[in-house]
Amino acid sequence: MRWLSYGPNALLFHFAERPSEAAFLKGRAIVRDLETNPAPGVVDFVPGFTSILILFSPALVPDPRRHALEWIARLKSATSASLPPPETRLVPVRYDGPDLERVAERAKLSVQQTIEAHSGAIYRVYTLGFAPGFAYLGDLDPRLHTPRLATPRPRVPAGSVGIGGEHTGVYPLETAGGWNLIGRTSLRLFDPDRAEASRDPRNAFLLKSGDRVRFVPQ
Amino acid sequence: MKTSANPNDVCYVVDPGMGAHLQDLGRPGLSRFGVPRGGPMDPHAAGWANQLLGNPPDSPVLELLLQGAKIAALRPVWAAVTGARANANVPLWRVVRMDADDMITFGASQSGVWTYIAIEGGFVDEPVLGSVATSPRVRLGRSLRRGAVIRAAADSRFSLPQGVAGRMAPSKEQRDYRNPPPLRVWPGPDWDAFPSTARSAFLHQPWTISSRSDRSGYRLEGKPLPSTPKPGLSEPVLIGTVQVPEDGRPIVTLNDGPTVGGYPRLALVDQADLPWLTQCRSGQTVRFQGTA
Numbered sequence: 006m007r008w009l010s011y012g013p014n015a016l017l018f019h020f021a022e023r024p025s026e027a028a029f030l031k032g033r034a035i036v037r038d039l040e041t042n043p044a045p046g047v048v049d050f051v052p053g054f055t056s057i058l059i060l061f062s063p064a065l066v067p068d069p070r071r072h073a074l075e076w077i078a079r080l081k082s083a084t085s086a087s088l089p090p091p092e093t094r095l096v097p098v099r100y101d102g103p104d105l106e107r108v109a110e111r112a113k114l115s116v117q118q119t120i121e122a123h124s125g126a127i128y129r130v131y132t133l134g135f136a137p138g139f140a141y142l143g144d145l146d147p148r149l150h151t152p153r154l155a156t157p158r159p160r161v162p163a164g165s166v167g168i169g170g171e172h173t174g175v176y177p178l179e180t181a182g183g184w185n186l187i188g189r190t191s192l193r194l195f196d197p198d199r200a201e202a203s204r205d206p207r208n209a210f211l212l213k214s215g216d217r218v219r220f221v222p223q
Numbered sequence: 224m225k226t227s228a229n230p231n232d233v234c235y236v237v238d239p240g241m242g243a244h245l246q247d248l249g250r251p252g253l254s255r256f257g258v259p260r261g262g263p264m265d266p267h268a269a270g271w272a273n274q275l276l277g278n279p280p281d282s283p284v285l286e287l288l289l290q291g292a293k294i295a296a297l298r299p300v301w302a303a304v305t306g307a308r309a310n311a312n313v314p315l316w317r318v319v320r321m322d323a324d325d326m327i328t329f330g331a332s333q334s335g336v337w338t339y340i341a342i343e344g345g346f347v348d349e350p351v352l353g354s355v356a357t358s359p360r361v362r363l364g365r366s367l368r369r370g371a372v373i374r375a376a377a378d379s380r381f382s383l384p385q386g387v388a389g390r391m392a393p394s395k396e397q398r399d400y401r402n403p404p405p406l407r408v409w410p411g412p413d414w415d416a417f418p419s420t421a422r423s424a425f426l427h428q429p430w431t432i433s434s435r436s437d438r439s440g441y442r443l444e445g446k447p448l449p450s451t452p453k454p455g456l457s458e459p460v461l462i463g464t465v466q467v468p469e470d471g472r473p474i475v476t477l478n479d480g481p482t483v484g485g486y487p488r489l490a491l492v493d494q495a496d497l498p499w500l501t502q503c504r505s506g507q508t509v510r511f512q513g514t515a
Contacts, residue, residue, distance in 0.1 A: 009412050010409070010410075011409075011411070011412050011459075011461060011488075011491065012409040012461060012463070012491040012493070012494075013409065013493075014494075015461060017412050017459065024456065036255070048251055048252060049251055049252050049253075049254050049255075049260075050254075050255060051254045051255050051459035051482055051483065052255060052459075053456065053457060053458035053459050053483055054456040054457060054458065055456060055458070056412075056458050056459065057459070058254075058458075058459035058461070060254075060461070131457075132255075132457060132483055133255060133256050133257040133482075133483075134257045134457055134481050134482045134483030134484070135257055135481045135482075135483070136257050136360075136361045136481075137253075137256060137257045137258045137352075137361055137363070138256060138257055139257045141457055141483070172457075177257075178361065178362050179362070180360060180361065180362075181360075197351045197352055197363075200352055201351075206250075206253055206256075206352045206353060207256070209256070209352060210256045213256070214255060
């Protein structure tokens with residue numbers, strides 16, 4: 006496992022060379038470990054596709070580099086063996102997005118085949134980012150890989166299902182966005198009221214790193 | 224406007240100017256869900272506004288963009304205004320007394336971008352994910368529009384002795400944003416992926432703040448960096464990271480920006496120097512300096 010300093014207060018650990026089922030399970034095990042056994046002095050952590058960032062409190066951990074080797078030992082020993090299997094979330098989708106036909110044409114598929122290709126796979130939530138609850142899902146059928154729009158739309162409605170490069174995902178709230186929109190779900194991926202009701206911010210997010218997702222055509 | 228319905232109603236937004244939002248220290252610890260930390264763009268100035276009044280550092284303050292705001296008091300209250308200069312009708316960086324119907328007004332912007340108003344005990348609002356901080360891009364918090372009423376904490380009234388009246392920040396803390404020092408940068412995770420020509424060009428040329436800059440990120444204009452590495456998978460991005468898209472024009476990711484990104488991460492602006500950057504207006508230039 007490689008590690009790097011990311012400024013004076015953060016360490017970045019690379020746990021995989023490229024995204025894969027093994028990388029996904031490793032990332033999930035690390036996140037579970039950090040959530041279940043919070044380490045003193047850690048103020049935030051962020052998994053990416055192949056790396057995890059750990060941000061330290063400068064007051065409690067003045068020089069995180071000195072602890073890099075301990076952290077590598079800890080992250081290496083994180084294993085998914087004892088974890089329950091990942092949850093599979095079903096996301097109902099109406100495939101009627103404004104870019105669906107263009108995505109199909111580019112893939113040299115009919116619209117129906119495109120819908121079948123997109124909804125036929127079980128995706129992995131590798132990471133969340135861009136906006137609260139925005140999950141980067143892989144691995145997308147290579148035929149559906151579609152470059153992001155050259156000019157992002159200023160407003161993409163909440164629930165829009167899109168394709169950005171080699172990933173697919175759902176916009177949890179109305180934001181600007183450059184992904185190709187192929188459909189829409191009525192499911193609320195980000196609902197802060199659920200967090201307030203339970204006093205646990207994690208409950209605001211329907212999808213979490215380590216989950217699996219399947220899209221169900223409506 | 225003169226009769227206040229709730230005894231905790233403390234201020235009234237007569238005019239939000241170019242933007243008025245409440246900020247506390249934001250939502251740290253939720254980056255893995257895609258929630259940006261948010262919070263004040265200039266924690267130095269916001270921190271002084273609170274400190275002058277003896278407030279805890281996480282007390283919500285009012286963050287104003289550039290110019291034009293008019294904020295009225297609904298009852299007597301101690302306040303402090305810090306940060307960007309925009310022809311305010313009260314002195315900055317010191318405690319001021321407001322009586323009912325007094326109004327703090329801002330005219331044309333002079334220097335800096337972000338101005339802060341704190342009141343004794345802090346403002347309050349309904350928290351979302353544990354914070355009242357406003358991140359407009361991701362629709363967290365609320366924009367304060369004309370006519371909005373802001374509340375004070377219930378027990379804050381008259382909690383300060385009269386002696387606070389003259390309290391002011393030391394002059395060296397009253398920053399002049401027209402002349403930022405060189406900003407210290409750390410190597411980013413992808414520093415080694417950039418050719419030395421690009422790293423050297425980044426550190427040795429002046430960069431101009433683009434008008435396409437906001438709470439999510441400031442874009443830098445200058446001679447584009449040569450041979451920028453290709454974008455890759457989405458990996459974690461810290462606030463203050465200098466990311467470089469393929470066009471070679473750096474973007475500094477800021478408080479409301481994405482928590483992961485695919486552009487190579489060239490450098491990280493030191494947290495202590497970041498407020499100097501965020502207080503730069505479009506057209507102002509900055510230089511970077513490597514940390515030893």
